Amino acid sequence: MQPKPPSFLEPFNQTLDQVSFFWSPGEVEGGEPRYEIRRDKSLLDTPKTPPYTDTTPEQGRDHSYCIRTFDDGFTFSEPVCVNVYFEDLTAPTKPTGLRTSNLALQLSWDESYDSSGDITYIVDKGIDDELGRTKQLEFSITGLEAGVRYEFGVTAIDNSNNKSDREIISYPAIGISLKDKRGV
Known part of the structure; x- marks a missing residue:
């Protein structure tokens, strides 16, 4: 039975x-x-x-x-x-290893972890200047001006709107001299 x-x-x-x-x-x-x-x-x-x-x-x-x-x-x-x-009250881990590519300014980073398994990345050009959102681990940026220093950031967010700390990178890297628009 x-x-x-x-x-x-x-x-x-x-x-x-x-x-x-x-x-x-x-x-x-x-x-x-x-x-x-x-x-x-x-x-x-x-x-x-x-x-x-x-x-x-x-x-x-x-x-x-x-x-x-x-x-x-x-x-x-x-x-x-x-x-x-x-309920999900824990923010994803901070994205790490943020880097740029000199050829096309491709930002890429290491994957964050969140228990929900569903993470979106917010890419910004300074606080309150969101460039876009992606689930990928890279993001292409166009329309940059020569001779200008930029700060880019990536923040991980989960479906419950918990946000990680913001990972930042400067472009061109700090310590590299800027040339003006004429290339001088």
């Missing part, structure tokens, strides 16, 4: 970085029911009784938690599932 799943799986005491679960008893033929809890299809634990606390969810995600009853012969019930959303 296939084990019967719990009739419910309920989250409680949710915080930004953990959630606990309680469930009703499942049923197995002979013996004690055992349980398997998965998050997004990955096995978390096999607790014997409720409650269970997940201390490793990621912010900015809607995690799917499922519980199944199983018996001593490792026969499993159908799963009972619940989705739990974790």
